[in-house]
Amino acid sequence: MRKTSILAASLSTLAVLTAMVAVPAQAGQHGRLVSVQGARGHGYVHSRDVSRQPGAISVSRGTQTNAGRGVASNRNASWADGAYHGGASRTFNNGASASRSTDVVNNGDGTVSYDYSRTGYDGSTRSVSGTTTRP
Known part of the structure; x- marks a missing residue:
């Protein structure tokens, strides 16, 4: 009896794992919140939220001790019709922040226009833009 129940449990576990692997990533939203607390008040909370849509993705993360x-x-x-836009930012509790932004557009004539901008923690900004031929 015991051998049969172990075999049945193994087969059902295998079926569940196979179903999980076979499911493709779909549009939607999901997140996770983790709280780790230790001795003498040490600990942190970490969160992560992901939103996927056709042609776009957004990820937010945060950690607080x-x-x-x-x-x-x-x-x-985000991307659509030969255009791409991407950006990222990071902000600390003390107010320091940095960010970057990238835009690329297929001009349809064999060239691509790009615009990249980055702002550092010290507030300085660097930008690069131009047009180049597609490889």
Whole structure:
């Protein structure tokens, strides 16, 4: 009896794992929240949220410690009709932040236009833009 129940449990576990692997990523939203607490008040909380849609994705993450330190970051990208836009930012609890942005457009004549901008933690900004032929 015991051998039969172990075999049945193994087969049902295999069926569940196979179904999980066979499912493709679909549009939607999901997230996770993790809280780790240790001795003497040490610990942190971490969250992650992901949103996927056809032609776009957005990911937000945040970590906060019990000591008051923390960081929040966001990334996003979208693409459609020969155009791409991507961006990211990170902000700390002390107010320091940095960000970047990228835009690429297929001009339809064998060239691609691009625009890249980055702002550092010190507030300085660097931008690069232009047009180049497609490889």
